Amino acid sequence: xxxxxxxxRYQVTQFGKPVTLSCSQTLNHNVMYWYQQKSSQAPKLxxxxxxxxxxxxxxxPDNFQSRRPNTSFCFLDIRSxxxxxxxxxxxxxxxxxxxxxxxxxxxxxxx
Amino acid sequence: xESVGLHLPTLSVQEGDNSIINCAYSNSASDYFIWYKQExxxxxxxxxxxxxxxxxxxxQRVTVLLNKTVKHLSLQIAATQPGDSAxxxxxxxxxxxxxxxxxxxxxxx
Numbered sequence: 212x213x214x215x216x217x218x219x220r221y222q223v224t225q226f227g228k229p230v231t232l233s234c235s236q237t238l239n240h241n242v243m244y245w246y247q248q249k250s251s252q253a254p255k256l257x258x259x260x261x262x263x264x265x266x267x268x269x270x271x272p273d274n275f276q277s278r279r280p281n282t283s284f285c286f287l288d289i290r291s292x293x294x295x296x297x298x299x300x301x302x303x304x305x306x307x308x309x310x311x312x313x314x315x316x317x318x319x320x321x322x
Numbered sequence: 323x324e325s326v327g328l329h330l331p332t333l334s335v336q337e338g339d340n341s342i343i344n345c346a347y348s349n350s351a352s353d354y355f356i357w358y359k360q361e362x363x364x365x366x367x368x369x370x371x372x373x374x375x376x377x378x379x380x381x382q383r384v385t386v387l388l389n390k391t392v393k394h395l396s397l398q399i400a401a402t403q404p405g406d407s408a409x410x411x412x413x414x415x416x417x418x419x420x421x422x423x424x425x426x427x428x429x430x431x
């Protein structure tokens with residue numbers, strides 16, 4: 212059974228049109244991560260939560276926002292997607308300083 | 323900024339041979355390291371981890387070595403199989419988890 216679920220698997224959005232990606236977990240982990248991964252590159256950390264404590268990476272564009280309404284759910288909001296935001300977006304969860312479990316990712320296309 | 327990096331972007335091995343994938347890290351505060359395998363179109367999958375109080379850890383067909391003196395991490399895969407073909411990432415965790423550049427492993431039959 213999937214433990215970290217990302218929806219949708221594939222998302223097509225128009226240039227400049229806000230889009231939200233979602234992630235849910237059944238593991239009750241306190242840490243949740245969002246990564247952006249472009250072709251042939253490593254996942255790049257955008258933000259992470261330790262419980263409700265939000266941590267934004269210094270180089271994450273302001274265009275990217277996140278919400279974590281409860282332990283199980285986390286959302287990535289892209290306010291005005293540009294062509295350069297097309298990528299795979301990965302959600303992961305873990306307990307502090309233990310292995311992270313990843314979802315299957317959402318592949319975002321911007322047209 | 324501090325980062326995790328890899329020495330070799332691609333590695334091609336013959337089926338049945340052993341594979342060694344290397345990783346360098348620079349954050350001296352990192353105390354937990356993980357190797358992930360990522361197949362095309364999928365999320366990274368945990369392979370093995372090691373904490374900084376250890377030098378070596380073995381799993382099934384995989385071994386991770388940690389050299390804290392030179393800040394180096396390696397993943398050894400014994401008797402490499404076609405199903406091992408994927409991209410391998412090391413990740414370090416001082417607090418948050420960050421990835422290195424990745425190595426694409428190709429196994430030739």
